[in-house]
Amino acid sequence: MTQVIEVRNLHKTYGGVTAVDNVSFTVEEGEIFSIIGPNGAGKTTVIESLIGLRQPDSGSVSVLGLDPQTEARKLGNRIGTQLQEAALPERMKVWEALDLYASFYEKSVPWAPLLEKWGLAEKRNSQFGSLSGGQKQRLFISLALLNDPQIVFLDELTTGLDPQARRATWDLIRAVREQGKTVVLITHFMDEVEALADRVAVIDHGRVIALDTPDNLIANLNRETQVLFSVPNGFQAARLENVGGITAVNQYGQQITVSGNGPLLANVAAALAQHNIAPADLRVQQANLEDVFLALTGQTIRN
């Protein structure tokens, strides 16, 4: 695997406030690399340093072997970006935006097929201001792909989208990766990271506090699995306490929650079958990335 991004000991402060503190990571070619973190954790500053919009105070950044500060134009021709809080003029039409932005690059792909592919063909003569949130995001992705970039940076792409549009956008991101492009995805949606990311860096207070695959991060949490179900009246949950792997059994009326490790579901189901009990609404709750995130960053609400 080739490294397409290398960040070493990146530092950035704004007026005495440290936004990015000693951040290091690498991104491999062709992966979906995600950066998650609470609001104000420094995610956007990291991305902005990668695409040359911010000058780091210290540390080194190399993207496609280029220095984003001194080789901005060269790099700009080889990456695509969708930035948070960026927009187009309200009255600019969809086709005009693509036609205009295509002229900014040394090489660009024809924009008409892009419109087709991202479901905007019918909107080509619509003004930016009249597009829905999902359509705007698809237009931004199209703009980010105009120069057939090697790396695509997506900053909070799905914020403000309804659930349908979010899921549709995930498919689009997978489609981008299938074209062989590397994707760097900033988000604060955990389900998005679990669904898409090959590796994820958790950033908090400007520092990388964890970096691994989503599965490994969850596994490292060592959180117990829980099996939840309802049973007919009269069943005593205490009868399950000898089942292998169980650490706790709680009963609230007909609702039973069994916590433990190992093949918990199979063990519980077998024990219930032994007692001739058919459990209703049986489900398993496992740790997810959100638990990892809360465990790492704490549960206090921040601005």
Next chain:
Amino acid sequence: MKFFLKLTYMELKLQLREPVALFFSLAFPVMVMVLFGFIFGNEAEERLGGYGQVDLSVPGYIGMVVGTIGMLSIPTTLANYRDLGILRRLRATPLGSSPVLWSQVAAQVVMTAAGIILLFIAGLAIFDLRIPNGNLAIVPAALLSAFSFFAVGFVLAGVMPSARTAQAVGMAIFYPMLFLSGAAMPRYIMPDFVQQIAGLLPLTHVVILMEDLWLKGTWNLTSVVVIAIMLILGLVISRFTFRWE
């Protein structure tokens, strides 16, 4: 070069789709000309050196177009582009910053020219406008004046925290200046002390520069210097105050 032309052309199209901006920069000066023209007529008068009221007002209306675009259009447009993140999106391309700013200048120069040409068309069509001496020299003079007011517009866009305040402050500075400078009504009808105050306003010097070229074909050097100083100050200040986000 292609990207610069596209950017400028796009900016012009966007300006033309903005009815309010269009009204103030293109229609309003013509409306003022037509209104005063119907009130005072454009008969040649001895006391006016053989010219009519409209003939003499054209230099002022040119100042009105230049001032409107420099102090209202440019600050509002740029601050709006900054507030909405439009400049931020443009910066994330290999384009660099200067084409973005220069295309704004180029588009607004075209708008200024269009505003002035509309004045001439309306003047000729409705009032049989008489065109006195030195008429071609008003082109470089109008350009100098435009650049100078555009630079002030860039300063306003950079210093003001939002598009709304940029627009409000632009209006608060521009409208008193408009009426005192002789751009909208002749200075000679004003009391002496008002004329003295007016003499300190940059827009007055645009009007004086235009009037002298229009009527006598001479360059008023004081006015040229005042306008040039404002241009240089505007460029220097905007260099340090302009913000992309």
